[in-house]
Amino acid sequence: MILHDPTPNCTDESAGAALLHYALGTLSHEKMQFEEHLIECAGCQHELDKHRTTLAAMSSNRPELLDNLRKRSDRVRVARKQMYVLSTAALAVAACVIALLVWPKKQDNVVVVPTAGDSSLVDKDTVSVESELTNDSLMVPPHTPPSIAHLAVFAPLAYSPINVRAAETDARSIFREGMERYQVGQFAEALIELKRAHEADTTDTEIGLFTGVTAGITGKIDLARSVLAQALRQNPRPARVAQLKWYLAQVAIARDDRKAAMTLLDDLAAGESAYRTDAKDMASKLARE
């Protein structure tokens, strides 16, 4: 039988609170102070190891997510000053990571949730990091499921252009330019054209699909979600529906929305599309997380 060492606790929670920012490299003037603490705190050494693994995985798979974490790190530090109770630094850091991962791309719709309010009544999209930390961080149960956001896979979808040049619409001509960029892997540039093509014709589900895929690849998850969902509402043919649902599932995973992801994946796994096996595999991957 293998006995695991018990996870050591932080010896100074006020110092340990800086851990995530240290791991992200966003700690400036408090850095030396935290390092002095780190030398003697087994709890923080242990936590730091865990976060470094997560952050390293994130930076290789989702560099844009890590950048967002870094940018938002400063805001969280401000929020943290408002906290007055912390059970353990580990708990706070876990809550902090969760809060950062569910933090929506839109940063302007910050809503302050009443402290005594029921946070389950509030749309996850509009909960601020401040409220997540002041309310939820104190109530995170030990069995809180880990974030699934790192499992999202936005692989470029193969594109075969149709060589029908007659009666090409404006939207189609912009789309073709965008897809030339897409095919050589210039996704950020492609997205500019694809967004224009989509705006020119929101009913073209192929344009919607590739705009959504490219938005997902470039980390614009909210845009991916709205464009893909809009294309799905156009009642496209079954093969297109499956493609849209697959990428919407990746969007749900990236947003850490397990329920929506599982619904889409179960649906694909039960169907006859090309995504059937991939959907089954991904659903069982999510179930294991």
Ligand SMILES: [Zn+2]
């Ligand atoms: Zn510590």
